[in-house]
Amino acid sequence: MTLSQPVPPLSPPAGRARRKDARPGELLVAALDVFVERGYTAARLDDIAQRAGVSKGTVYLYFKDKEELFEAVVRETLGTLVARGHAVAAGHTGTARSLLREILSYWWRDIVNDPRLSALPKLMIAEAGNFPRLALSYYQIVIEPARALLRDVLERGMRSGEFRAVATTNFVQFIIGPLLYRQCMQHSFALAVPGISLGDDQFFESFLDHLLRSLAPVAPEAAGT
Amino acid sequence: MTLSQPVPPLSPPAGRARRKDARPGELLVAALDVFVERGYTAARLDDIAQRAGVSKGTVYLYFKDKEELFEAVVRETLGTLVARGHAVAAGHTGTARSLLREILSYWWRDIVNDPRLSALPKLMIAEAGNFPRLALSYYQIVIEPARALLRDVLERGMRSGEFRAVATTNFVQFIIGPLLYRQCMQHSFALAVPGISLGDDQFFESFLDHLLRSLAPVAPEAAGT
Amino acid sequence: MTLSQPVPPLSPPAGRARRKDARPGELLVAALDVFVERGYTAARLDDIAQRAGVSKGTVYLYFKDKEELFEAVVRETLGTLVARGHAVAAGHTGTARSLLREILSYWWRDIVNDPRLSALPKLMIAEAGNFPRLALSYYQIVIEPARALLRDVLERGMRSGEFRAVATTNFVQFIIGPLLYRQCMQHSFALAVPGISLGDDQFFESFLDHLLRSLAPVAPEAAGT
Amino acid sequence: MTLSQPVPPLSPPAGRARRKDARPGELLVAALDVFVERGYTAARLDDIAQRAGVSKGTVYLYFKDKEELFEAVVRETLGTLVARGHAVAAGHTGTARSLLREILSYWWRDIVNDPRLSALPKLMIAEAGNFPRLALSYYQIVIEPARALLRDVLERGMRSGEFRAVATTNFVQFIIGPLLYRQCMQHSFALAVPGISLGDDQFFESFLDHLLRSLAPVAPEAAGT
DNA sequence: TATGAATGAGGCTTCATTCAT
DNA sequence: TATGAATGAAGCCTCATTCAT
Numbered sequence: 001m002t003l004s005q006p007v008p009p010l011s012p013p014a015g016r017a018r019r020k021d022a023r024p025g026e027l028l029v030a031a032l033d034v035f036v037e038r039g040y041t042a043a044r045l046d047d048i049a050q051r052a053g054v055s056k057g058t059v060y061l062y063f064k065d066k067e068e069l070f071e072a073v074v075r076e077t078l079g080t081l082v083a084r085g086h087a088v089a090a091g092h093t094g095t096a097r098s099l100l101r102e103i104l105s106y107w108w109r110d111i112v113n114d115p116r117l118s119a120l121p122k123l124m125i126a127e128a129g130n131f132p133r134l135a136l137s138y139y140q141i142v143i144e145p146a147r148a149l150l151r152d153v154l155e156r157g158m159r160s161g162e163f164r165a166v167a168t169t170n171f172v173q174f175i176i177g178p179l180l181y182r183q184c185m186q187h188s189f190a191l192a193v194p195g196i197s198l199g200d201d202q203f204f205e206s207f208l209d210h211l212l213r214s215l216a217p218v219a220p221e222a223a224g225t
Numbered sequence: 226m227t228l229s230q231p232v233p234p235l236s237p238p239a240g241r242a243r244r245k246d247a248r249p250g251e252l253l254v255a256a257l258d259v260f261v262e263r264g265y266t267a268a269r270l271d272d273i274a275q276r277a278g279v280s281k282g283t284v285y286l287y288f289k290d291k292e293e294l295f296e297a298v299v300r301e302t303l304g305t306l307v308a309r310g311h312a313v314a315a316g317h318t319g320t321a322r323s324l325l326r327e328i329l330s331y332w333w334r335d336i337v338n339d340p341r342l343s344a345l346p347k348l349m350i351a352e353a354g355n356f357p358r359l360a361l362s363y364y365q366i367v368i369e370p371a372r373a374l375l376r377d378v379l380e381r382g383m384r385s386g387e388f389r390a391v392a393t394t395n396f397v398q399f400i401i402g403p404l405l406y407r408q409c410m411q412h413s414f415a416l417a418v419p420g421i422s423l424g425d426d427q428f429f430e431s432f433l434d435h436l437l438r439s440l441a442p443v444a445p446e447a448a449g450t
Numbered sequence: 451m452t453l454s455q456p457v458p459p460l461s462p463p464a465g466r467a468r469r470k471d472a473r474p475g476e477l478l479v480a481a482l483d484v485f486v487e488r489g490y491t492a493a494r495l496d497d498i499a500q501r502a503g504v505s506k507g508t509v510y511l512y513f514k515d516k517e518e519l520f521e522a523v524v525r526e527t528l529g530t531l532v533a534r535g536h537a538v539a540a541g542h543t544g545t546a547r548s549l550l551r552e553i554l555s556y557w558w559r560d561i562v563n564d565p566r567l568s569a570l571p572k573l574m575i576a577e578a579g580n581f582p583r584l585a586l587s588y589y590q591i592v593i594e595p596a597r598a599l600l601r602d603v604l605e606r607g608m609r610s611g612e613f614r615a616v617a618t619t620n621f622v623q624f625i626i627g628p629l630l631y632r633q634c635m636q637h638s639f640a641l642a643v644p645g646i647s648l649g650d651d652q653f654f655e656s657f658l659d660h661l662l663r664s665l666a667p668v669a670p671e672a673a674g675t
Numbered sequence: 676m677t678l679s680q681p682v683p684p685l686s687p688p689a690g691r692a693r694r695k696d697a698r699p700g701e702l703l704v705a706a707l708d709v710f711v712e713r714g715y716t717a718a719r720l721d722d723i724a725q726r727a728g729v730s731k732g733t734v735y736l737y738f739k740d741k742e743e744l745f746e747a748v749v750r751e752t753l754g755t756l757v758a759r760g761h762a763v764a765a766g767h768t769g770t771a772r773s774l775l776r777e778i779l780s781y782w783w784r785d786i787v788n789d790p791r792l793s794a795l796p797k798l799m800i801a802e803a804g805n806f807p808r809l810a811l812s813y814y815q816i817v818i819e820p821a822r823a824l825l826r827d828v829l830e831r832g833m834r835s836g837e838f839r840a841v842a843t844t845n846f847v848q849f850i851i852g853p854l855l856y857r858q859c860m861q862h863s864f865a866l867a868v869p870g871i872s873l874g875d876d877q878f879f880e881s882f883l884d885h886l887l888r889s890l891a892p893v894a895p896e897a898a899g900t
Numbered sequence: 901t902a903t904g905a906a907t908g909a910g911g912c913t914t915c916a917t918t919c920a921t
Numbered sequence: 922t923a924t925g926a927a928t929g930a931a932g933c934c935t936c937a938t939t940c941a942t
Contacts, residue, residue, distance in 0.1 A: 487804075488804075488805065489801065489802070489804060489805055491714075491716045491717065492716070492805050572800060572801075574863065575797060575800055575801065575859045575863045576714075576797070576800060576801030576802075576863075577801070578863035578864050578867060579714070579862060579863055579866070579867075580714070580717070581867075582866065582867035583867075585863065585864050585866075585867035585868060586867050586868055589864055589867075589868045589871065593864070593871075616881075616885075617874070617875060617877060617881055619872050619874050619875065620874040620875060620877070620878050620881045620882065621881070621885065623853050623856055623857060623873075623874060623878075624853045624882060624885050626853075626856055627852030627853030627854070627855065627856035627857070628848050628849045628851075628852030628853065629852070630852065630856055630859075631848055631851060631852035631855055631856065632848060632852070634800045634855075637804060638799065638800045638801075638803035638804050638810065639803050639810050639814060639818070641804065641807070641810075642803060642804070642806075642807035642808075642809075642810035642811055642814075643810060643811055643814045646814065646818075647844050648848075649842070649844050649845040649848055650842060650844065650845060652842065652845065653845050653848075656841075656842055656845045656846070657845070657849060660841075660846070660849050660889045661889075663888065663889040663891070664885045664886075664888040664889040666888070668893075
């Protein structure tokens with residue numbers, strides 16, 4: 001079950017008795033929604049339970065506590081997506097360039113433009129400082145694997161001569177930064193600042209072009225002041 | 226840059242609570258610290274008052290409630306940042322490249338590496354969704370001016386032939402993104418994930434080089450897949 | 451002495467829930483264990499059910515609620531203790547001294563040093579205040595018969611001249627007190643206070659000697675201040 | 676402030692505003708009452724606060740949590756009494772016999788016969804197993820000091836030749852056991868079993884006589900079988 | 901202007917008990 | 922007879938806010 005795939009509408013399925021194996025999924029969907037809307041701290045277990053159509057206590061049949069519920073949400077959503085990214089990379093046989101494009105456009109399409117998934121990184125940025133356990137598991141499930149994936153792509157391109165030599169750890173942040181920035185702006189300011197510009201329709205193509213230009217093996221004649 | 230120095234009000238005080246003159250200064254410093262350390266929700270009025278050396282009740286003599294205190298902190302603090310940024314830009318006479326370097330290295334040195342100031346954008350990203358009014362004023366005071374500044378630099382370079390033609394609104398985000406990403410990682414994850422890598426010592430030079438390579442007027446023969 | 455062996459009901463089953471015949475045995479054993487380990491309030495029906503190898507709901511097929519289960523445990527368990535105590539007394543033909551020694555060493559060996567049985571009196575002390583009905587039956591089944599038994603021994607000794615004249619009701623408590631005290635300390639503090647001293651290996655012999663010295667018919671010349 | 680001395684009636688002092696230094700005492704009195712009536716776990720902070728005439732939150736201005744409140748109750752009551760016992764012993768100049776009598780009659784009068792103080796040891800026996808921190812502090816504040824006090828008395832008597840040689844650690848339990856047993860019976864069974872006999876009026880004198888006979892230096896001719 | 905004791909609503913979590921299957 | 926998923930009341934604790942002094 002992956003939350004990133006079209007999810008059955010959230011209206012509580014009316015009937016009371018449910019099957020045990022359907023519960024966790026329903027709870028995760030409800031939890032994702034509430035966490036996204038309210039933030040981790042402000043999200044109330046009550047709301048999540050209600051939205052999932054169960055009582056408060058039921059949540060605790062499936063998740064030890066609020067933190068574990070959140071962790072499960074992250075794992076099932078972003079964790080799954082990152083894992084899929086790794087699968088894509090593993091099965092890729094073309095150029096590093098095309099792999100980079102594939103991975104990033106995947107990220108762009110399925111995460112940046114998903115109103116719920118795109119909220120999670122912002123959420124983590126907001127709460128990580130106060131919930132070290134959360135921060136650590138998010139780092140292990142999402143951040144480090146995502147970075148490793150991008151490092152791998154860069155290294156492939158460097159080995160094949162498609163990319164110039166770069167410090168991958170740094171460069172990975174040049175890749176992640178703008179996309180994450182856009183996600184954060186979207187969720188933090190788009191509502192309060194209706195006219196905010198998040199770039200034009202060509203944002204993604206423009207970004208990819210930007211990266212590839214920087215990565216081009218031709219040394220520019222002047223990079224200093 | 227210190228809050229304890231009188232900072233010129235950045236915008237007409239909005240016709241709200243007034244007498245924020247003498248005592249509030251210490252309160253704002255204390256509040257900044259605590260908000261930075263804990264985040265908005267987790268920051269306790271108790272701690273702020275104690276750190277400012279006053280009693281809890283006193284806070285309410287100057288600020289209507291926690292939200293207004295938070296607003297005041299953001300407003301007073303970020304004002305100085307933008308003001309100085311504008312000054313740097315206005316006084317510059319050299320190439321667009323050198324201006325870009327100057328502005329970014331200012332940001333890098335004085336903000337990204339300042340443990341308190343660097344925390345504010347993260348704080349805003351975290352809380353903007355819950356404080357639309359604050360989000361709007363932050364956008365007007367910080368985000369839009371900062372973007373305008375960078376757009377201006379890019380346009381200068383494009384006019385002078387130093388930079389290729391780029392969609393400035395997009396490209397500005399390629400610039401802001403990585404630096405902000407680094408700030409956020411620093412404040413959200415560095416403590417909880419001790420081993421996290423934020424890049425090597427050359428991060429900033431490496432980033433500047435990356436930008437200038439992308440901006441180089443020579444069009445690479447292949448940017449597509 | 452094991453609960454899994456059929457134990458003759460000690461008192462008419464009080465006209466309450468009946469069919470406690472086949473399955474309840476395992477439940478009572480499990481309940482005894484959990485009550486002993488955790489105390490009444492902290493004992494969870496979940497744990498008891500799990501340890502008995504049944505589901506939580508099954509417990510309610512045999513016992514109306516937690517209180518009735520607790521009553522059943524106490525009733526079934528302590529019954530065997532007193533029954534055997536009476537048998538020992540009835541079959542004794544020697545001196546009062548030797549009977550006292552026999553009864554107490556039985557208590558010492560089979561109860562004080564049994565990790566489960568020794569916990570029950572502590573449990574009763576802890577909970578009697580909250581379960582008056584249980585308190586009454588425990589008094590009738592255990593306390594009063596045990597006291598009567600000891601009073602009888604003392605009276606035998608006084609009649610035979612082995613013991614001085616004592617107020618038996620008082621003296622019985624001088625006998626019971628130290629042994630019970632030890633049981634309570636064992637179960638309440640031994641775990642939390644690892645270094646606690648419960649006396650040396652000679653505790654029991656030392657105690658018996660203590661009693662017999664006090665009971666010696668020779669009146670000491672000075673007992674007052 | 677000692678709770679063992681006649682305490683001002685518990686009715687909430689009507690007036691709302693109270694002095695800060697009066698609060699802890701009022702809270703301790705209320706807490707002692709509620710703990711004694713309900714036991715530690717069943718005692719609700721709400722009840723304690725209400726009985727002290729304050730709101731729930733106020734309790735937390737003076738005590739970190741429920742455990743610390745309970746610990747304070749123990750310290751201020753039994754802890755104070757035990758400390759006073761040590762003072763009595765330190766200032767004593769007469770025989771060991773008279774000191775033993777003085778200390779025990781003090782215990783008898785001020786603790787065993789105090790309806791509230793006498794409940795605490797039972798309470799601890801009931802709860803120690805589930806609250807190790809509580810158990811440890813009770814051991815340190817009450818049990819070990821009380822035992823040390825009695826060991827000291829026994830040793831004085833042995834040195835002066837008033838008492839025979841005894842294993843003090845064992846014998847101390849012969850002293851404590853019966854008195855504690857009586858306290859426990861009083862609180863656990865007296866209400867539910869109206870007719871229960873806790874011994875006659877001479878209980879205490881009878882007990883002291885019992886101890887002194889056992890401690891008498893004259894060796895009885897027969898202590899075996 | 902300043903204090904700080906007091907308030908009390910609100911959230912997470914536990915667990916005895918129920919009931920549809 | 923047996924299950925075990927679901928319930929929901931209840932309690933501890935926090936903390937923004939108030940107010941008498």
